Amino acid sequence: MIQNTQTNQHQLGALTGASKCDHYYELHFATGEIAHFYVLADGIFRLLIDPEQNFTENRTETIQLTQFDNSAFAKSQVRATNDSLIIHTGNYQIIFGQNPAVISIFDESLHHNRMHQSQPLELSSTKTREFLTENKNEFFYGGGLQNGYFSHRGHKIAIKHDQITGKGGVIMPVPFFWSNAGYGELRNTTAAGTYDFGKTKRGVTVLTHQDAVFDAFYLLGTNPQEILQRYYTLTGKPMLLPKYALGLGHIGNFCTTLWQPSQAKERNASKIGNNYYTRTKDEKAASGKASLNGEENYQFSARALIDRYHAMHFPLSWFVPNYGVQANNQQALSFFNEYALNQDVYPGFWHQSEVELPEKTAFTFTTNEIATKDKAQLQNESQTKRSLVLADSGSTGMQKNAALIFGDVGGNWGNVATQVAGMLGANLSGQPLVGAAVDGLEGGGNAQINVRDFEWKCFTPLLFNFDDQGNFSKNPFAYNRKISDINLAYLKLRQHLTNYLYTLNEQAKNGALIMRPLFSDFPDELANYTAQFGNEFMLGSDLLIAPITNGREDENGDSRKDNLYLPGKKTMWIDLFTGKKYAGGKVYNNLSFPLWHLPVFVRGGSIFDWGKRDFLLYPQDQSETVIYNDNSQAAESNNSTTKIFSKTENETLLVTIPPIEGNWENQDVEQPTKLTIMCDSYPDRITIKINDQVVPVEEYGSLDAFNHAREGIFYNTNYGLDEFKQYHKNTQTALQIKLASRDITTTKIEITVHNFNYGKKVLVHEITSGVLPSPKLPAVDSSKISAHSFELAWPHESAVQIEVNNLLYVGITGKNFTFHELTPNTRYIIRMRYVIGNKVSEWSDLFGVITKHAAKDYAIENIEVTSNCNSKENHPLSYLTDLKLASEWQTRQTVSPEQPLELTFTFEKVEKLSRMVYVPRNIDHNGDPLVVSIAVSTDGEQYTTYADHLQWKADTKNKVVGLRDVRAKKVHLTIYQSSGPIIAAREIIFFRAKR
Incomplete structure (x- = not known):
């Protein structure tokens, strides 16, 4: 019977017996399988079915089982009924049906099922499949960074890394998903899989992995944070970044990049010194070569670029000088590292294999496979510094060792929405530390897209440029002064938000999201669970960012924004830059945003630490915040938290700042305190208490006098963000209070503002x-x-x-x-x-x-394609028909009329077609077909010529061939001539006729 289960695909048979062993329940089934069921902790269960019956508990290195004792299992109780076996633990009942052998998890506190299998597990010698019932309003998240998607209901996702960085690419596959019904599932496997959330059959989720062993952890929680907490219990908490990692980073190649003279009129020309240059691969045309320290020509060196950042007044935080090149000149790298550190720039090192790190390397950029070893090595070399590892791919558990960063083809609007959704998906999959390169890895050249991309990415966990991988420079001052100034203003704004971002990173260790979909803070609104407003995201609970995602403009040339949703009918939202107030629970349209103005909204009640105890408050109702701080460089350090409470009631505002909690060695405890309290009108009276004693504080009539005072109060009718005053007049009103230095470990501050008014008219109903x-x-x-x-x-x-x-x-x-x-x-x-x-x-x-x-609904899937030409590495033939426009297929060799390219497309059945679409590559047009012929076959053997020697142009347009009423099992495409040395395409799509 057991041998039969190893060779044939079958459903798990009826439950025939069970027993309670030392630390697991043993279950027997009619088809011969034996399962072990573990109660690891409250809300964490494991089901392991091994056809070989080896039952290796530590199957992968990613799951941390040693932390669990046997107490939860020992407390569990079991009972049998006529048709099921019920294991009772905490508030949960795990119900094993006898026949059919399906599992349900019942929550006694809610009186309904969290999870229910719709049919028994399907097992074979090569894969397992699990079938789960979907509820009417159930939504699914996880699977890793599925670029372009975060809400998976009605979709199928792949749990497999595919080398694609654009839409549809799986940059970080994680065999973990969760449902808003209150459960998650982590498959303990490294095998590829697919998760079908009701796409094939509505109402049924089908989870497939190419693994004969079924090993699943079930995680229960009442909200996303609780489920992610349990995921981290199994796989490790996210690392806490050193603060410098939150600053601007630059990744480039200063080992092999060549430069040739150019002119300012060339779109991809970069101004270096007093002249213009472009990158080249032609050594004969090159007049300069990049280097680390100026060994070739100083102006093209990594050191010189650091100098340029500083000359342009851009504070640079971290730098990788050898991306894509396994640099081995340890001495040159060490010299560069020393120079960078002297300029307050932390140097990193890129590598893809285990290497000895150069001296004074602050961090590494590597692959996920060796991130763990890098972290241990860095920690070993400097016990006083917190290690940082960046990785360009990931999998289960990477969050405890590395942050995930990636690049894409820049210069197109579609990337914005794609990356917002992808990074939300990463957060929802247990990797909150994620970033995407500004304007991509290659491509680019559109200044408007570049600045809009920089703007919104200032509100993501990691901000960086990926340079020297394409024709266009990606640094933030690569374009004109107007673009550079806007980028600089946003970078300074990000510096103000450092403590906010750092606190979010600390909170993420306990399951809180950094980049959040709207449902995270507004769970009662159904639309927030879908992708309807997936172009927006919240950074923490206090900021909502709605990136500009297209080039639509109004009559003034400003970006036109429709479909901007501000959630929460009882929530007030404030434009961060203008102070304009909006009522929540509405979708706003016909909004205009000049190039400098990113739609960023502050949630009413928010409190920010603008840096150095300079607090910014947007009072509404009652709110509080906790600000985390520590010695960022220390590997293990003490920390402190600052709590601030705000309450408005009967036109009175009370702000309370208790003494900080915690401390660390050499922390400056004597600090002044500043508050900027947004308001709409001049208050009657302000009372300030220090440790319950009223302290008289003088009110000043001018900003200059207030700024020079040691303590003071100033009612500012021209308040605004200084970094943006060149774009927008300071027209907001704010009450500003400055208090002298006191011991923040012992000082309690209470501020009462009478006749306080802020936003009262905003939430009035029509x-x-x-x-x-x-x-x-x-x-x-x-x-x-x-x-x-x-x-x-x-x-x-x-x-x-x-x-x-x-x-x-x-x-x-x-x-x-x-x-x-x-x-x-x-x-x-x-x-x-x-x-x-x-x-x-x-x-x-x-x-x-x-x-x-949608047109894609008529696109034919699962097309088998063969070719007489070999494909380039990382550009396989399967990319040609995967229906992902971000993937690109390339041949290794060129073609000729004498040796044409032959492509044969085979459908699963005879199809009635409507058209074929050839989608050209979008980086350049050096691989576009120029002359093609098409033949069709209904039996797969005899072909009829449909189109002979069609003439195509090498341009950005899709090439469409009408196939109306054509019936075919196979289509044969012959390409006789190309515009370049290879042939390439993003996709060839066949559409069936509409029904």
Whole structure:
């Protein structure tokens, strides 16, 4: 019977027996399998089925089992019923059905199942499959960094690293997912897998791994943080970065890069010294070669670039000078490291194999496979410094050893939304320390995209440039002065947020997210669980960032922003730069943002440490914050926390700052305290107490006098962020308080502000007016309905509010409006009302619009392709039909009419086709086909020529060949000529005819 299970795919048979052993339950099944079930801790369970019955408990190095004792298992109780075996532990019942042999986990505190298998496990000698029931409003997250996606309901994801960095790429596969139903599952395997969350069969999740052993940990929790806490219990807590890692980094190649003279008019020219140069691979054309210390030519050296950063007033924090080159000149690297450290820049070292690190190396950039060894080596070499390892790929447990960074092809808007979703997915998969290169690894050349990319990435855990990998420079001053100044302003803003980011990193060790989807802080809003507003994210609980994701502009050339959602009907949001206030629970439209202005919103009630006990408060209701600090360089150090409480009640604001908790050696405990309290009007009276004693503090009438005072109060009617005053006048009002140095370990500060007013009018509800007529049904032009948009029109020029699927869209005027970024093949229920000021009409009747299917819904999947040419490494032939536009296939050799490229595409069955689309590469056009022929076959043997010697151009346009009414089992594509030395494509897509 057991031998049979090793050779044949079958379902797990009926449960026939069970016994309680020393530290696990042993279960027997009718098909011969034996399972071990472990109760490791409250809410952490393990099911292990090994067909060989070896039951190796420490199967991988990523799971930390030694920390668990036997207490949770010993306390568990078991009982049998007529049709099941029930293990009771804590508030949970793990129910093993007898026949069929399915598992349910019942939560007694909620009186419903957290998890339920829809059918028994499927086992074979090569893989296992688990089937889980999906609930109506259940959503799924995890799987690692699945670039472009974070919410997986209705999708299938791959648990396999695929070398693709763009949309659809799996940069960090993690065999771990969780559901908002309150459970997660971690598969203890390194084998590839696929997780199908209801795409193939609605209502059923299918988890497949190419592993004969089924080894799953089930993690229970009432919220994402609890589930991630349990994931970290098994795999290790995220590392705490040294503070310098939060600053700006630069990664480049100063070992082999060559430069040739150029002119300013060339788009990819870089100004170095007083002249312009471009990168080249032609040694004869080169006039200069990069080096570490100026061994070749100083102006092209790594040292010189550090000098340029400083000359441009950009504070540079860390630097990797040898990316892509296994540098072995230890002496030169050590000299560079010493110079960098003298310039307050921490030097790193890139490598892909185990090496001896150069002297004074502060950190490493390596692969995930040797990140653990790097961390141990760095820790060994300097016991007083906290180690830092960056890795360009990852897997289960990497968060305890390394931060994940990656690059992509820059210069396109699509990367913004893709990377936001990807980094959210990494956070939701247990890797909160993640960053993407500004404007990508290669490509680029669009100044607007470059600055918009820099802006939003200033609000991510890691900020850095990847240089010398393409034709365009990626440093933040590569473009004109206007772009450089905006980048510098955002970098200075990021410096103010260092303590905020550092605190988020510390909180992440306990399961809190750093970059968060909206549902993390607003769990009661259904839309937040989907990808509908997945272009936005929260940094911690206090900042909402809505990156500019396309080139749409208004009549002034400013970025046009629609579909900006600010959640929480009782929440006030404040534009960080202008101070404009918005009510939550609305989708804002027709917003304009100049190039310097990123949509960043502060949540009402937020409190920030702007650096050196300079606190910035946005009072609303009652709130508190905890600010973490320590000796960032120490490997093991004491720490301190500063708590601040804010409460507004009956037009009175009370701010309390207790003494800090904790301390560390040589910490400066005598510090002044500053507060900037946002307000709308001048208060009546301010009372300041120090350790319960009222302290008289003078109020000053000018900012200059206040700045020179040791202590003081100033009502500032021209407050704003100094870094941005050249772009926007300081028009906000704020109460500023400055207190002299005191011992912060013993000093309690209480500030009471009477007649306090901030944002009272923002959350006032609209008034329904009978004077305004209720609108008739708006019109929808069916010809303007697409998969992602539709246009709504109404008869009269007016301001309107439109409710779409219970979400209120505001800021709409005119006679029509186009809804963008919609989900294909989805019904939208709509109603509209007129609005004048704060008065609104009654709603119109409800009506519906259904978006069309996306083109990809008709794209044929699982196409087998063969070729007579070899493919380049990391650009395999499978990329040609994987339906991922971010992947790229390349041949190793060129073609000719005498030796053409032959590609054969085989479908799973005979298909009725509509068209074929050849998608060219997007970096350059040196591999585009110029002359092609197409033949089709219905039996796979006899071919009929469909198109002979088509002439194509080498450009950015997709090449479309109509195949209407063509039926085929195979399609043969012959390419006789290319625009370059190879042939390349992002994709060849075959579309079936619409039903």
